[in-house]
Amino acid sequence: MSESMKNEIISWIKLIATAFLIAFVLKTFVFQIAYVKGPSMEPTLYQGQILIVSKLSYRMGAPKREDIVVINDNLEHKDLIKRVIGLPKEEIDIKDSSVYIDGKLLEESYIEVPTYENDFSKAIAPDNKYFVLGDNRVESRDSRSDSLGFVDRKNIIGKAVFRLWPLNKAGTIK
Template sequence: MTERKKKNEWFEWAKAIIIAVLIALFLRTFLFATSIVDGESMDPTLKDGERVIFNKFVYLVGDPERGDIVIIERPLKNYVKRVIGLPGDTIEINGSSLYINGEKYEQTFLSEEAEMQTGSYGPIEVPEDNYFVMGDNRAISKDSRNGLGFIEEDNIIGRSELIIFPFDEWSLTR
């Protein structure tokens, strides 16, 4: 092999690697990223230590919807919670029942035990450009009721789509 062909081959490999890295950075920056569930506040939907892929692009073209599992960016750590209240909604929790705008909301994603441990809260109106979020394990969740407050739309950085670790638990989170 001539010296020129070797240089050309190295140049082609370097070019391919640089393009692959740039594509990966683009995907991670604008489309998808991963997050680790820290704690049991989303149990049984998501368990402590699970790694999820979240979609960053979805909220660049649309708004969070009720029931979405979202990643919330905060200075010290990110949180994984479920959107319960949308801007302008009135939220009230009375024992095990959740009311949104005066109508009982069926929480099919909760276990019976979690539903019974929700407690009472509100009524409270969600301000414009903000969301009300809660964890699925209501008894221990730090959420809009007790520490996180309302979540500004800009702090929601993506929607959880897929559990990727542990490998034997791959599943959609929607």
């Protein structure tokens, strides 16, 4: 094998290794792809939609109310997509089919169905924990459920920022 052939092979190996390293760093620290499974975020997100999730958003700041986030669900070992409703140290109450934060009614233009308690009792979100709900409150396993409850900050993977698919719905997510 000639010297130039060896140099060409080494060059290709370096290029491929660099590409894998960049892809690993991007997926680990910058963004990931999420797939919407189930009806819990309707009418905002629907089954089969593909989203880009920013992991950087929460490396530089905390989740905000109404952010759509991807959560690592340790119980079912899968990712969930939910909306942040209550922040740490806030009092969350559900009464008269509505959500109240620190005693004030939360105006939610993104939901079409009432919010039922589902055995949730008024509570204050602990430090570093968030209260999350699906937009389709009838079909959502969320913080009202004992199996999920308040979500620890470390289990929030990132913020859903862009819808890739379907193409006719591509764009930023609100």
